[in-house]
Amino acid sequence: MLEIPLRVRYQECDPMGVAHHSVYLVWFEIGRTELYRVCDLSYRDLEATGAKLAVIDVSVRYRRPARYDDELRLAVAQTGCTRVRLSHAYELRHATSGVILATATSTLACVDDAGRPQAIPEAVANAVPVNGDRPR
Template sequence: MIISTREIEVRYAETDQMGVVYHANYLVWMELGRTQLIKDLGFNYAEMEKDGIISPVLDIQASYKKPLRYGDTATIKTWVEEYDGIRSVYKYEIFNGNGELALTGSSKHVCVKKDSFRPISLKRSFPDWHEAYLQAVKKPEDEKEQV
């Protein structure tokens, strides 16, 4: 399993009146984590879009554990939890500057043709991405290592 890491300094504009990061910003950070993972695997999502393929979100989940505040550094860890050749499930953990877990989340995506929204097979259309995802996806032995 490949885990990508991205750090973000929390900006004042990302906080609410209570001085904590507004909940919707975590979704943006999850996207930053996902695109960082794609980059770490050697690919560029913007290039895929130029080829007329987009990857809409089918489902998203977020569980908030601890607040992040202005001036904190958020560390986003992202990996491919599931991949079946068409759909990908990404998992996220976001930590605060003290290394405490602030959020766990996941998002499910599918690659589709931009003009028709018809799903495509990554194996056929982007075989390099397909192979990279097969290598990157969480495997049963990864579970044993975390215990």
């Protein structure tokens, strides 16, 4: 599991100062990318193998709004790894209060340049430990 800090930026908000729901997906992708990076694997390295990771499923439960300039903490964990799929869980909290703002899961499929499923390269499959617990 990895935790990273985030801050809600002005351009991510609606006129009421609330973070737009679509921005959460960007934050989750940032977390997932950083999870791989701390495990010495970058998307650039992955793509050099000819493999791509395509999001095939995402589910978000929005609990409370994030607002402009809020400091946040995003926890992300890889929760599963099969021959062609990787699963992740996310938990977004307000950094000061610790209140959970959103939880999410995602599934990515490994595909080739034509979009056909392919086996996850061994180096990728072994790079990130699978943590069955939800992020804390």
